[in-house]
Amino acid sequence: MEQTITQEKSKQRDHHILKVLFEKETADFINGKRMLLFILLMALITVTGLYAAVSGLSDAIEGGSSSADFLFLKLFTVSANSIPSYNSLMALMGPFIGIFMGFDAINSERTEGTLNRLVSQPLYRDNIIIGKFLAGIFITTVMVFSSGLLIAAAGILATGIIPTGAEAMRLMIYLCFCVIYIGFWLAVAILFSTVCRHAATSALACIAVWLFCAIFVSLLAGILADAFYPVGGNDMESLMNEMKNYYCAQNINRLSPYYLFGEASATLLNPSVRSVNAVTMTQLSGALVSTLSVGQSVLLVWPHLTALAALMLVAFAVSYVSFMRQEIRAR
Amino acid sequence: MAVSGNVSPAVIQTKGLTKKYGSLTAVDHLDLTVYKGEVFGLLGPNGAGKTTTTLMLLGLAEPDGGEAVINGLDAAKASIEVKRKVGYLPDNVGFYSDMTGRENLRFTGRLCGLEGEALEQRIEELLARVNMTEAGDKRAGTYSRGMRQRLGIADVLMKDPEVIIMDEPTLGIDPEGIRELMWLIRDLAEKDGRTILLSSHQLHQVQRVCDRMGIFVHGKMIACGTLEELGREIAHEGAGTLELSAYPDNIKLRDVIKGMNGVLEIEKNSDMYVIRSAFDIRRALSKELAEQGYTILHLRQAGSDLDEIYRKYFEKAGEEGGTDDHTGEK
Structure with a gap:
């Protein structure tokens, strides 16, 4: 009986400390100069995306695509001339937000000499890193949702399009996806901030990983796929390899969160996407030209969602473990 | 007010405390006893294992052998309980530079479970005690080293600790600052009855403030006692x-x-x-x-x-332990 009471008490204290740390980290983000940068970056994504949507929307309608009914979602995917859409901007720039937020999470405390003061307080060490991660996720959520809803609102005002319930739902799920995507990069950045002693090193390492995922994975996928399943010859085998080559490249590509996010967001924001894999003519025979319901689209990208969330958790778990095992000394 | 060991209970006690980094033994079977209300100085050159010892006392580093007991609690196992009772002032203490001194203290206070009126009162009290009331609303990034150290003491006192461990508290502070600091340390021990363990390689300051001291070389305590005992x-x-x-x-x-x-x-x-x-x-x-x-x-x-005592003991230790350079500390 007494033991359960003390356990309950220590649990409460634990929550209290996590709350204090979370509030402090959140306040740090909001008061810091870095927040200006975030807002600038987010505003850039929002304004550019909005501009692209409004100016490109009429073309999209005149193009007479079958999904003209989902005009509201087009706000996020339409690009005009050379201006990229909100979605592609998010895929490209979102990681920066996560990286900026986390790249010096632990090592700046270490170099400032506040970390050993912090760990000598009566708290479990994991609360420190969890507090930082949760604060980052919280800020990300607020920013992503406000920017997404801002576009939606501006789009409604500018074009008079009223979203249907299904569209609004798709938008919400998409924005959640954005948060998890940025959360993954935040976790990676925190990981490097525990491993690297200097903030600059960890920032460079994060950017290297981001470049690798955004550019080199697709190159690598093509090279590997060609090596395993050569195509382009005139013989029967290369014809047979065509499909395998495509799948191999796709599977390697899917290791990259950038690609995962791209596929998932395309499916969520475009109900006419019926499959994320290659479809043969036989499979298509007898299929009606129609759009997917929200549930079906989510079902389609469920593996992407779990994979992205798993990647985020793995990155965070690794940083958690490495932080717990580190010995904290004076700077 | 030198407290004789026979009367006061032991607050810090280590038995065979050992820490190894690879082949280097940073702390080698340390037996140390510090009694309630005394100021104990851990003296030794850089790399002698002083910081490692203090980290193990706080449960921040895990010992490879032996145990450290503070107030009857095993530092490695009941780390949270120990940290609630023990304040730690690290060497070159740091504060969040974007926050004011007061905000830094408030953050620590909340981590220690203080809230509201009691918290504010404690902050004012401690700022006054370390003579930082006026600087309390300046950003911590603008503080000099001496001010940081004083704020550090206020920070340590936030949780009202029974034991205070200070790592090189006088390093890089001007003579006047050191004098004030020493006075404050004495005050903490005499008026509040707190037990203080401080590590240093600056002998003269320690000599003035400590009741007892231990000389620490290559992870071993080679002598321990009052100044007179060591001299004798x-x-x-x-x-x-x-x-x-x-x-x-x-x-x-x-x-x-x-x-x-x-x-x-x-x-x-x-x-x-x-x-x-x-x-x-x-x-x-x-x-x-x-x-x-x-x-x-x-x-x-x-x-x-x-100085003389120190030199003598180092000569002795050098003869016994060889003169290999230990650089494990930083």
Whole structure:
């Protein structure tokens, strides 16, 4: 009986400390100069995306695509001339937000000499890193949702399009996806901030990983796929390899969160996407030209969602473990 | 107010405490006892394992052998309970530079479970105590090192600890700052009855403030006791050392000293003779010099101040343990 009471008490204290740390980290983000940068970056994504949507929307309608009914979602995917859409901007720039937020999470405390003061307080060490991660996720959520809803609102005002319930739902799920995507990069950045002693090193390492995922994975996928399943010859085998080559490249590509996010967001924001894999003519025979319901689209990208969330958790778990095992000394 | 060990209970106690980094043994079977209300100085050169010891006392580093007990709690196992009772002032303490001194203290206070009115009151009280009331609303990034150190003490006192561990508290502070700090440390021990363990390689400051001290070399405690006890132990080692200056300082003076019974060695540095002798010759020497018409300007038994003690013990440790350079600390 007494033991359960003390356990309950220590649990409460634990929550209290996590709350204090979370509030402090959140306040740090909001008061810091870095927040200006975030807002600038987010505003850039929002304004550019909005501009692209409004100016490109009429073309999209005149193009007479079958999904003209989902005009509201087009706000996020339409690009005009050379201006990229909100979605592609998010895929490209979102990681920066996560990286900026986390790249010096632990090592700046270490170099400032506040970390050993912090760990000598009566708290479990994991609360420190969890507090930082949760604060980052919280800020990300607020920013992503406000920017997404801002576009939606501006789009409604500018074009008079009223979203249907299904569209609004798709938008919400998409924005959640954005948060998890940025959360993954935040976790990676925190990981490097525990491993690297200097903030600059960890920032460079994060950017290297981001470049690798955004550019080199697709190159690598093509090279590997060609090596395993050569195509382009005139013989029967290369014809047979065509499909395998495509799948191999796709599977390697899917290791990259950038690609995962791209596929998932395309499916969520475009109900006419019926499959994320290659479809043969036989499979298509007898299929009606129609759009997917929200549930079906989510079902389609469920593996992407779990994979992205798993990647985020793995990155965070690794940083958690490495932080717990580190010995904290004076700077 | 030197507290005798027989009366007060032991607050910090380590038994066979050992920490290894690879092949290097940073702390080697340390047995240390610190009693309630005393100021204990852990003295030793850089890399002797002082910081490692303090980290193990707080449960921030896991010992490879032995145990550290604080207030009856095992530091490695009941780390949270220990940290609630023990304040730690790290070497070169840091604060969040974007926050003011007051905000930094408020954050620590909330982590220690203080809220509202009690918290604000404690902050004001402690700022006044370390003489930082005016600087409390300045950003911590603008503080000088001495101010950081003082704020550090306020920060440690936030949780009202029974034991305070300070790592090199005087490093990089100007003499006036050190004087204030030493006064504050004494005050914490005498008025509040807190137990203080401080590690340092700056002997003179420690000498002034500590009740007892331990000399720590290569992870081993080679001597422990009050200043007098340490000095006595050295004196027993054999030769005593005298410092002498006399007027007139001529060549004959040297011969007179040399002719004394028991003198082993004479060295002259600037205007002072350093005389090593087999036993205490002060009485005989002053008599002899007076008879020869010399006026003694300065005569002092060396070895009773910490520098001498320190040097002696290091010589001893060097002879026993070899002179390999240990650089495990930073």
